[in-house]
Amino acid sequence: MAMTTLATNPINVNYDVDADVLYLALGQPVPASCDEDDEGLLVRYAYSDGQACGVTVMGFRDCQWNRNVDKLSVRVAHHLGIEPKRIADALSGLHS
């Protein structure tokens, strides 16, 4: 059931251009705590059920993720347990 929810939730994208921080969430963002992966992505785990519910990308531009959206999509999708294409599609407007 949880996977069904994950699969149907839209990807919520919020990019802070000035601070260069990209917030990605499965559906509406929910309260969570963060853990860094080895590439510096902040994976968010929901207080409610401990499931990965989002990823925050510090330095989206500075870390050149804007030029490696495919790689970022794979990593984020891996953390969230969804298809990379969904992330890539959600980020399609942020490539420049």
Next chain:
Amino acid sequence: VSRFFVAQKQCATTKTLVIVGQPDISSQQIPKSFDMARGNRMFVVQTPVRRLMTVTLWSGTWSDHIIQGHPEMLGKAPMVKQALEDPLHVVDVNVPNRFVFVSAREVNHTGCPLIVAVSTADSSGFPVVASAYYGNKRYLDKTRVSLIWP
């Protein structure tokens, strides 16, 4: 010349209030109080870190991005300010031009500390709060992080 003042005084030429015992920031420019894209300054706080002397939090950054992306931060702005003023330590991270302040006091219900990410690459030329969140407990252990302060 000592960077520290021994008495409180009003600097008549700059209209800057210098606080007793604090580093002299009167010679530093303070970022403008309003920005079309980012709204008002919520605060400009003095930190103990020399190269990050003052850090600004913009209302737009807070309400349009941090709260939207990290809703657990709702109501936590005072704790963010406190973490900048009186951190447990300040850590270098694997992101260019970013440092994180680890709160000495604020943790969530699982014991994860409040982390405040500061960017030094802001277009204003001044360090700004980039984000805030509850991070891994390893940030509390100074032997497991790359300290820049103390």
